[in-house]
Amino acid sequence: MNIFVQQFINFLQLGSIYALNAISFSMVYGIAGLVNFAHGSFFGISMYVLFFISTLLFQLIESTWIVYVIALIGASIVTSLVAVIVEKAAYSPLKNAPKIAVVVSSVGAGMALEYLILNIWGSKAKRMPDLIPNVTFKIADINVPLFKIMIVVIAIVTMIVLTLVIKKTKLGTAMRAVSQDRVAAGFMGIATNRVVSMSFVFGAVLATIAASLYGTAYTIFAYNVGENIIWWSFIAAVLGGIGSIGGSVVGGFIIAGISILAPIVLPVSSYKDIVAFAVLIIVLLVKPTGLLGKKSIEKI
Amino acid sequence: MKRLLMIALCLLVLLAFVAGCSNNAQTPEDESPSAPASDDEDMGDEDAATGGGVIYFGLNYELTGANPIIGESSVKGIDMAVDEINAAGGIVIDGETYTLDYKALDNGFNTDEAAVNAQEFADDAGICAMIGPNDSDMCMATQAIVTEEGLPAISPWSTLVELTDSPWYFRACFTDDFQGEILAKYAFEYEDAKTAAVLYDMSNPYNEGIATRFREVYEEIGGEVVEYLSYNGKTGETDFTSQMTKIASAQPDILLLPNFYEEIITQTTQARDMGYEGKFMGSDTWGDTSLLEWDTENLLDGALWVGHYHKDVASDAALAFIENYHELYGTDGDPNDIVALNYDAVYLLKLAIENAQSYDREAIRDGLMSIETYEGVTGTMTFDNGNGDPTKSAVIIQISDGEFKYLDTVQP
Numbered sequence: 001m002n003i004f005v006q007q008f009i010n011f012l013q014l015g016s017i018y019a020l021n022a023i024s025f026s027m028v029y030g031i032a033g034l035v036n037f038a039h040g041s042f043f044g045i046s047m048y049v050l051f052f053i054s055t056l057l058f059q060l061i062e063s064t065w066i067v068y069v070i071a072l073i074g075a076s077i078v079t080s081l082v083a084v085i086v087e088k089a090a091y092s093p094l095k096n097a098p099k100i101a102v103v104v105s106s107v108g109a110g111m112a113l114e115y116l117i118l119n120i121w122g123s124k125a126k127r128m129p130d131l132i133p134n135v136t137f138k139i140a141d142i143n144v145p146l147f148k149i150m151i152v153v154i155a156i157v158t159m160i161v162l163t164l165v166i167k168k169t170k171l172g173t174a175m176r177a178v179s180q181d182r183v184a185a186g187f188m189g190i191a192t193n194r195v196v197s198m199s200f201v202f203g204a205v206l207a208t209i210a211a212s213l214y215g216t217a218y219t220i221f222a223y224n225v226g227e228n229i230i231w232w233s234f235i236a237a238v239l240g241g242i243g244s245i246g247g248s249v250v251g252g253f254i255i256a257g258i259s260i261l262a263p264i265v266l267p268v269s270s271y272k273d274i275v276a277f278a279v280l281i282i283v284l285l286v287k288p289t290g291l292l293g294k295k296s297i298e299k300i
Numbered sequence: 301m302k303r304l305l306m307i308a309l310c311l312l313v314l315l316a317f318v319a320g321c322s323n324n325a326q327t328p329e330d331e332s333p334s335a336p337a338s339d340d341e342d343m344g345d346e347d348a349a350t351g352g353g354v355i356y357f358g359l360n361y362e363l364t365g366a367n368p369i370i371g372e373s374s375v376k377g378i379d380m381a382v383d384e385i386n387a388a389g390g391i392v393i394d395g396e397t398y399t400l401d402y403k404a405l406d407n408g409f410n411t412d413e414a415a416v417n418a419q420e421f422a423d424d425a426g427i428c429a430m431i432g433p434n435d436s437d438m439c440m441a442t443q444a445i446v447t448e449e450g451l452p453a454i455s456p457w458s459t460l461v462e463l464t465d466s467p468w469y470f471r472a473c474f475t476d477d478f479q480g481e482i483l484a485k486y487a488f489e490y491e492d493a494k495t496a497a498v499l500y501d502m503s504n505p506y507n508e509g510i511a512t513r514f515r516e517v518y519e520e521i522g523g524e525v526v527e528y529l530s531y532n533g534k535t536g537e538t539d540f541t542s543q544m545t546k547i548a549s550a551q552p553d554i555l556l557l558p559n560f561y562e563e564i565i566t567q568t569t570q571a572r573d574m575g576y577e578g579k580f581m582g583s584d585t586w587g588d589t590s591l592l593e594w595d596t597e598n599l600l601d602g603a604l605w606v607g608h609y610h611k612d613v614a615s616d617a618a619l620a621f622i623e624n625y626h627e628l629y630g631t632d633g634d635p636n637d638i639v640a641l642n643y644d645a646v647y648l649l650k651l652a653i654e655n656a657q658s659y660d661r662e663a664i665r666d667g668l669m670s671i672e673t674y675e676g677v678t679g680t681m682t683f684d685n686g687n688g689d690p691t692k693s694a695v696i697i698q699i700s701d702g703e704f705k706y707l708d709t710v711q712p
Contacts, residue, residue: 003549006574010541123368125562127594134597136573143575218538218566220594224366228536263529263542270502270530 002142011253011260013148013217016155019252020210021233023162023245024203030179030243031199034099037106038086040230041113042079042204046211047128047221048121049075054129068131068212076208082113083204084197092193110226118223125222128215151213158209159249162202166245171198179243232276239280241293250291254279355391355398355659357649358405358421360432360442365409366536367560369588370434370638374456376629377642378402378431380621385650393657400650407433411441418442422449428659429453429652431645434638436460436476436506443469452665454648454688456641459584460505463688470668470688472645472678473637474712476506479583479606480513482694482710483556486604487581488523490708493553495524499543499567501533501559510558510583526550533563540570548574558583565594572599584608584694589633592702600699604707607697608637608678612706618677637678644676 021043028036053071061067090109094102132147166172177185178195186192214229215221232255240251255276262272283291359378363371382400385391390399405421407414414433421427422445430446433439434457446453447466455463459476463469487493496518500511508530515525527550529543547555548571555578557567568580582605591600611622611634621643625635651674652667653659668688674681681690696708 003545006545007542010539010545013541014539118364118368123364123372125369125590127565127596143573145573148573214538219569220562220565222366222368222562224536228538231535259539260542263531264546268502268530269543270532273532273535 002140005142007260007264009142009144009148011256012152014259015253015256016152017210017213017217017229017252018233018236018255019249020155020158020206020213021229022236022240022248022252023159024206024210025233025237026240026242026245026248027206028199028203029237031175032087032091032196033182034091034102034106035234035242036091036200036203037103037230037234038090038110038113039203039207039233040226040228041110041117042083042086042207042226043211043214043229044114044117044223044226045082046075046079046204046208047215047225048117048126049078050131050208050212050215051126051128051221054131058129064130064133067129071131072208072212075211076205079204079208080201083200086113087197087200092196110230114224114227121223123223125220128219128221131212131216147216151217154209154213158206159245162206163245171195175199235276235280238290239283241290244290244292244294247290247292254291353396353398354401355428355653356426357400357402358417358424358427358430359402360405360407360414360417360421360430360438362409362433362435362438363406365407366533367409367435367562369562369590370409370457371406373588373636373638374432374434374642375404376625376635377456377639377644378404378646380624380628380639381643381646381650384624385646391650391653393653393659398659400646402431403427407438409435409438411437414438415441415445418445418451418453419449422446422451427451428661429649429664431456431642431649434458434642435504436463436509437504439463439469440505450661450665452652452661452668454645454668456645457584457638458506460509462505465687467687468665470648470683470690472641472648472676472681472690473584473608474692474694475689476509477513478694478712480510480558481517482606482696483510483558483581483583484514484517484523485521486696486708486710487554487556488518488521491554491579491604493523493579495526495550495552496554496556497527497529497547497550497552498525498556498558499527499529499531499540499547500557501563502530503532503534506585507533507558507583511556514556514558526552533559538563538566540567541574544571544574544576547571548576551577553578554581555579556581558585560585561588561591564591564600568595568599568603569597579603581605584637587637587697587704589636589704592699592704595699595702598702601701603699605697605699606710607695607704609640610695610697610704610706613695613709614677615675617675621677640677644674644678644681647676648674648681 050071053074054067057067086109090105132150135146137144174190174195177190178192182192236251236255237248240247258276259272262275263269361371361374386399390397405417407417421430430453436458439455439458443466446468452468454470456472459473461475461477498511500507502508527547531537580603584606586605587607651671652664655670656663656667671683679692681692683690691712694710697704698707
């Protein structure tokens with residue numbers, strides 16, 4: 001019983017982090033119409049900025065929460081700036097180019113950023129300071145660190161806020177309009193370029209929030225941290241139906257479920273990757289748009 | 301026009317990436333005090349090796365990729381040894397003095413690139429031998445090439461048993477069999493651990509080799525391995541909570557983590573979070589002081605690992621080496637095992653050349669085989685096993701009060 005509860009908490013933690021990253025992927029795909037492979041590098045930049053701001057602030061401020069909030073805001077701004085620059089430099093000019101050019105461009109931008117991180121901050125791994133107070137509750141023989149609860153809470157709050165922004169605000173309406181039909185949205189007077197840039201900002205902020213949770217949960221990271229997270233998040237997004245926010249959440253939790261369950265159920269714990277990819281292939285065979293993805297009709 | 305612009309942009313991004321890559325491959329050479337020969341044009345032909353009185357070896361190292369600290373440490377050790385040898389008058393062959401220099405190629409912690417580098421060294425007649433790679437996985441990718449081409453190679457840090465199946469491969473360290481056996485015996489006999497669990501990265505033969513040997517020996521002497529779990533490090537896994545929950549529910553006396561030090565804090569933190577209360581044990585990949593720096597919660601207090609040397613039992617040569625390291629690279633932290641082993645690897649090469657009185661590839665191999673004893677930083681080595689494995693001792697190191705403390709020396 002205890003093991004079950006513990007594993008369930010592990011599942012929620014991992015699922016939350018995958019889901020947030022998958023949403024970033026999905027949003028940019030839905031609105032800008034491109035798979036942003038540079039997302040992993042945005043995630044990496046967020047990690048480093050969070051690390052530097054929080055390390056600095058912890059020398060001045062004692063309250064973990066205040067440091068966390070300031071670091072989160074600072075890192076969001078920096079990462080958003082980088083994201084918008086990448087969008088303007090590497091994607092926007094390719095708006096009318098074949099899709100493969102944008103894919104190559106995004107992979108290139110991602111790698112360039114990753115090596116930029118390596119050159120600026122070096123190869124030595126870093127330890128993220130505890131961004132959430134290091135307290136562990138013992139509830140009926142089960143160890144529950146506070147950060148695990150907070151990761152789930154922060155992820156849920158972020159998803160609710162994001163949904164509200166998309167459903168209720170003017171910007172959100174514009175985003176949905178662009179996602180449905182970019183040309184028509186332009187005719188209706190929506191500044192489509194700005195909306196696309198905003199989707200990158202949203203993606204960057206989500207990446208920063210995810211990075212703060214990841215850093216708290218797994219502490220040690222190096223310049224290639226984004227590379228590792230990107231594939232699972234991408235798979236989660238595709239599995240759930242890329243472009244659909246609900247789908248990304250479902251995909252994130254399915255991948256997390258496999259990660260947690262596989263080592264328990266399978267005789268060899270490292271078989272989980274095989275299972276995850278097998279599930280992905282099966283889902284795509286049955287429903288090529290992903291679990292919650294909508295079929296879009298390509299118009300000529 | 302737009303299409304042209306697009307092509308130009310794509311090219312620009314590509315260029316930025318290429319520039320990023322090559323820039324980064326050159327970094328250590330730019331920074332290294334010895335400024336080794338790095339341009340292909342400068343060498344790569346017989347003239348470079350004979351005419352200028354310079355002997356070149358190739359360094360195949362892990363500067364970028366998943367574990368860049370390996371490459372950084374490697375080049376530090378190499379530079380120290382090369383500079384020292386040259387400052388002391390170089391290498392004398394038949395009364396003629398040669399200086400030692402190297403050509404470095406980054407393998408990006410990638411087996412394909414490690415193999416390409418080895419091939420490049422093999423094809424370059426000006427290269428007398430290869431040092432590196434350090435990681436077992438990378439080494440195995442080069443094994444067939446060095447064997448076929450007859451290029452003597454010394455891996456400073458690869459402890460994988462099969463490596464020296466090739467008559468051209470040598471190493472400066474002990475083997476995984478030795479390491480796994482020491483860990484098992486030490487856990488059972490000295491730590492009185494009757495049950496153990498293992499969590500290892502199955503994507504690297506190094507980790508797998510130690511895990512396998514540990515289980516074999518541990519069960520043979522009467523211990524019980526209650527959980528034997530793995531993960532795939534190639535996918536950058538950082539969530540081990542599922543495995544740790546299983547381990548915590550079995551509560552073994554010892555948890556062996558024969559993995560890279562960068563993963564250890566994450567693994568031990570998760571083990572404790574999941575309620576594991578026993579001791580941690582590790583392999584020689586734990587030997588970097590970053591581990592202590594990151595261990596802010598003292599989770600590793602009491603943990604044991606097998607290392608190659610320790611300053612408390614260091615020879616005079618090793619003490620001088622540590623002092624010299626501090627002078628060159630600052631005093632934060634002592635040189636790790638990789639620095640020390642790379643340093644020793646260069647001296648092994650020097651000894652081999654001196655023994656053979658030639659820097660012909662085959663002569664170097666025979667020279668390495670004929671090294672009777674070498675008093676290195678990492679201990680005394682003899683190549684008397686009929687292959688490239690030195691006979692040398694290991695040290696057991698315990699983490700306590702945020703330091704690596706010497707506990708014991710184990711003779712083979």
